[in-house]
Amino acid sequence: MSHTCDACVITCEDFRLHRRSNGSDVIGEFIASIGCDCDLITRAGAVQDIVRPEEGFGFDKSLLRDIRVSVDLHQARTIYLINHDDCGAYGSLAFDSKEAELARHNDDLERAAEILEGHFPGVRVVKMLAILEPGSDDRYVLGLGQ
Numbered sequence: 001m002s003h004t005c006d007a008c009v010i011t012c013e014d015f016r017l018h019r020r021s022n023g024s025d026v027i028g029e030f031i032a033s034i035g036c037d038c039d040l041i042t043r044a045g046a047v048q049d050i051v052r053p054e055e056g057f058g059f060d061k062s063l064l065r066d067i068r069v070s071v072d073l074h075q076a077r078t079i080y081l082i083n084h085d086d087c088g089a090y091g092s093l094a095f096d097s098k099e100a101e102l103a104r105h106n107d108d109l110e111r112a113a114e115i116l117e118g119h120f121p122g123v124r125v126v127k128m129l130a131i132l133e134p135g136s137d138d139r140y141v142l143g144l145g146q
Helices: 026-034 059-073 088-093 098-119
Strands: 007-012 038-043 078-084 124-132 140-144
Touching: 007 026, 007 059, 026 038, 026 078, 026 140, 038 059, 059 078, 059 098, 078 098, 088 098, 098 124
Parallel strands: 007 038, 007 078, 078 124
Antiparallel strands: 124 140
């Protein structure tokens, strides 16, 4: 059975981005703000499996399969890629500074967008980065990746 949605959201599984016991829900609020139905794919490190498949266990193929279902079966025409700072899945990269961490996320988002545009011609890819709100260790502000 085929259903339509307007978009596919790929984000980290980090609980701080999703429905919390205190009612906050960065990803849910984002989906509501774009006003369309979305498939939601959560992965540790969000796009990391796409851009560094050699460090994984074939998860890039699994993630591409999930996106393929969204695009082909559900007719998603926009893919939102959402990474976030202070990501445990990026911990092995041992950043020297916050600037280096943000640069890596932006580079990964850019590279992932290029890869996905090659796999899914005609589908728009939007890069986003959630940043910890100043003075907080668990509240994010979502913005466009640089």
